[in-house]
Amino acid sequence: xxxxxxxxxxxxxxxxxxxxxxxxxxxxxxxxxxxxxxxxxxxxxxxxxxxxxxxxxxxxxxxxxxxxxxxxxxxxxxxxxxxxxxxxxxxxxxxxxxxxxxxxxxxxxxxxxxxxxxxxxxxxxxxxxxxxxxxxxxxxxxxxxxxxxxxxxxxxxxxxxxxxxxxxxxxxxxxxx
Numbered sequence: 001x002x003x004x005x006x007x008x009x010x011x012x013x014x015x016x017x018x019x020x021x022x023x024x025x026x027x028x029x030x031x032x033x034x035x036x037x038x039x040x041x042x043x044x045x046x047x048x049x050x051x052x053x054x055x056x057x058x059x060x061x062x063x064x065x066x067x068x069x070x071x072x073x074x075x076x077x078x079x080x081x082x083x084x085x086x087x088x089x090x091x092x093x094x095x096x097x098x099x100x101x102x103x104x105x106x107x108x109x110x111x112x113x114x115x116x117x118x119x120x121x122x123x124x125x126x127x128x129x130x131x132x133x134x135x136x137x138x139x140x141x142x143x144x145x146x147x148x149x150x151x152x153x154x155x156x157x158x159x160x161x162x163x164x165x166x167x168x169x170x171x172x173x174x175x176x177x
Contacts, residue, residue: 003065010060022053025071029053029078036082048085052078125175129168132156136164 009017026049033048034040040048055077056063063073126137132154139145139153147161154161 003063003070006070007060007063007065010057018053018057021056021070021074025074026053028071029074032075032078033082036079036086040085044085048081049078051081055081122172122176125172133164133168136161137168140165 006017006021010021029049029052030045033045033052037045037048052074056074063070068076126134128134129137135154136150139150140147145153147158147165150156151158151161
């Protein structure tokens with residue numbers, strides 16, 4: 001089946017055409033999404049793959065065969081869906097320092113790997129924080145301690161610990177960009 005025929009068949013709501021697309025591209029989309037959401041459950045990855053196919057099903061005419069292949073078009077949608085999902089998780093919960101570094105590396109792997117020097121610069125940036133901020137960051141992101149545990153260990157209020165984590169992350173985000 002040619003890609004423009006697939007596009008037209010899906011636009012006509014031909015379920016067989018969509019099934020063909022899913023059978024031929026599910027594995028590729030799975031790999032792309034897994035490379036970004038490596039810590040996600042199988043169900044989460046499957047849901048993201050399904051979201052990708054649903055986007056194509058909803059708007060098949062957005063795919064323009066003369067500009068790109070269907071494979072690249074679906075891969076781009078999958079990448080964006082996975083990154084959006086990752087960002088949504090990031091807003092809802094804390095992630096470890098190692099996970100964030102791994103995500104940056106994984107995301108960049110799609111375009112080019114992040115340099116080792118940049119990673120060392122990030123570690124040096126964390127080392128440059130004054131105490132107790134540096135200790136709080138290390139305990140939170142290297143050791144995975146919760147703010148309550150950190151506050152007890154350093155004799156600080158939990159609110160102070162949370163504020164320092166928040167401010168440090170804001171500074172690191174600005175520095176990283």
